[in-house]
Amino acid sequence: MIPPAMPLTNPTLSLNVFEFEAKPSAEEALEALAGLAIPPIETLNVEPISGWATPRFLLDREVTDETCRAGKYLHVNFAKAERKIPKSLLTAYCRMEELAVMKERGLQALSRKEKAQIKDEMKKRMLPKMPPNLTGSDVALDLPARRLYTDATSQGRIEKLELLLAQTLHTAMVPLDPAGAAIRLFNVQAEDLAPVVFSPKPNGDFVVNSVGFDFLTWLLFRVETGRTSFDLGGGLRDVRVALDGPVAMRLEAQGAHRVALRDGAPLGGVECQAALLAGKKISSVKMALQLAEDQVYSAVVDGGTFSVHSLKPPALDANRDAREIFVDRMSQLQVFADAFYALFGLFLRERTDGDAWGKTIREIHAWLPARRAQA
Numbered sequence: 224m225i226p227p228a229m230p231l232t233n234p235t236l237s238l239n240v241f242e243f244e245a246k247p248s249a250e251e252a253l254e255a256l257a258g259l260a261i262p263p264i265e266t267l268n269v270e271p272i273s274g275w276a277t278p279r280f281l282l283d284r285e286v287t288d289e290t291c292r293a294g295k296y297l298h299v300n301f302a303k304a305e306r307k308i309p310k311s312l313l314t315a316y317c318r319m320e321e322l323a324v325m326k327e328r329g330l331q332a333l334s335r336k337e338k339a340q341i342k343d344e345m346k347k348r349m350l351p352k353m354p355p356n357l358t359g360s361d362v363a364l365d366l367p368a369r370r371l372y373t374d375a376t377s378q379g380r381i382e383k384l385e386l387l388l389a390q391t392l393h394t395a396m397v398p399l400d401p402a403g404a405a406i407r408l409f410n411v412q413a414e415d416l417a418p419v420v421f422s423p424k425p426n427g428d429f430v431v432n433s434v435g436f437d438f439l440t441w442l443l444f445r446v447e448t449g450r451t452s453f454d455l456g457g458g459l460r461d462v463r464v465a466l467d468g469p470v471a472m473r474l475e476a477q478g479a480h481r482v483a484l485r486d487g488a489p490l491g492g493v494e495c496q497a498a499l500l501a502g503k504k505i506s507s508v509k510m511a512l513q514l515a516e517d518q519v520y521s522a523v524v525d526g527g528t529f530s531v532h533s534l535k536p537p538a539l540d541a542n543r544d545a546r547e548i549f550v551d552r553m554s555q556l557q558v559f560a561d562a563f564y565a566l567f568g569l570f571l572r573e574r575t576d577g578d579a580w581g582k583t584i585r586e587i588h589a590w591l592p593a594r595r596a597q598a
């Protein structure tokens with residue numbers, strides 16, 4: 224039985240999406256995952272241990288079909304156990320030792336080198352006595368689609384997850400960030416796109432060259448000019464988009480490189496207007512996607528990585544089998560991801576059409592100064 228209270232099934236969650244090349248069977252994948260399960264906690268010494276665990280709890284090494292398969296998905300945890308010394312505790316013990324040494328030797332102070340030696344020695348003494356600290360990242364593998372979903376969003380955590388997946392399935396995780404999604408889903412080389420300036424009077428010659436930032440800023444233009452409905456194809460023919468704060472904007476030029484606006488109506492404020500006119504682009508924003516009358520997804524999207532934070536999918540009926548809840552949530556996340564990337568694809572189609580993009584830039588240059596009336 225898979226418990227429902229895992230991060231990917233929470234009412235609000237973080238999300239990163241990856242693709243991979245390998246396409247093992249579920250049985251092959253489960254055997255490989257079990258082979259790199261987290262070692263027994265009794266083996267933990269001063270060096271961290273990590274590996275796969277089941278969704279039941281972070282030290283559960285019983286990676287099997289019964290514990291980890293839910294529909295077409297394999298549900299596992301990237302678990303890590305390590306010993307850590309609380310900083311305040313280490314500081315107190317070091318100071319106590321320093322005072323004892325100073326008293327014994329009749330000194331008023333110790334050199335920096337002596338303090339460092341005491342700190343190193345104290346770490347060696349204290350670390351083995353510290354209780355294990357457990358952390359985990361929820362992971363869902365859609366083997367038929369060769370896609371991985373995880374709540375891990377920090378770069379360090381993702382890099383470790385990439386390494387473990389490579390060791391397990393002998394395949395690389397390709398992030399569906401702006402560059403990854405562009406090439407894998409739409410055969411567009413993001414680095415071949417020329418830098419674009421949205422402001423008719425930018426801050427000098429500085430340009431933010433980020434296709435993800437371009438996408439979010441283009442989306443603001445579309446929404447504010449009344450084109451809030453998008454035909455994304457398939458069953459997503461009338462997807463409605465709304466944008467709201469918090470919003471972050473970026474341009475590494477003169478003045479502030481980054482601007483963060485929240486509370487009230489930040490997109491309609493004079494601060495946002497001034498940042499856009501200076502050449503800044505939207506680096507993150509809260510986005511709502513309405514796929515149907517009762518299907519609204521809201522999330523804060525990072526334009527540099529396409530990491531999703533504070534994602535709120537439609538509510539699920541919790542009074543059901545936990546495995547069913549997980550499958551339904553993963554179906555929601557797949558729908559959200561497909562809609563988001565299809566929206567990105569519409570932008571890329573326009574971005575790579577010289578005539579269409581030239582027309583869009585002229586419209587943006589006319590629209591941007593006129594936004595002041597909305598402040």
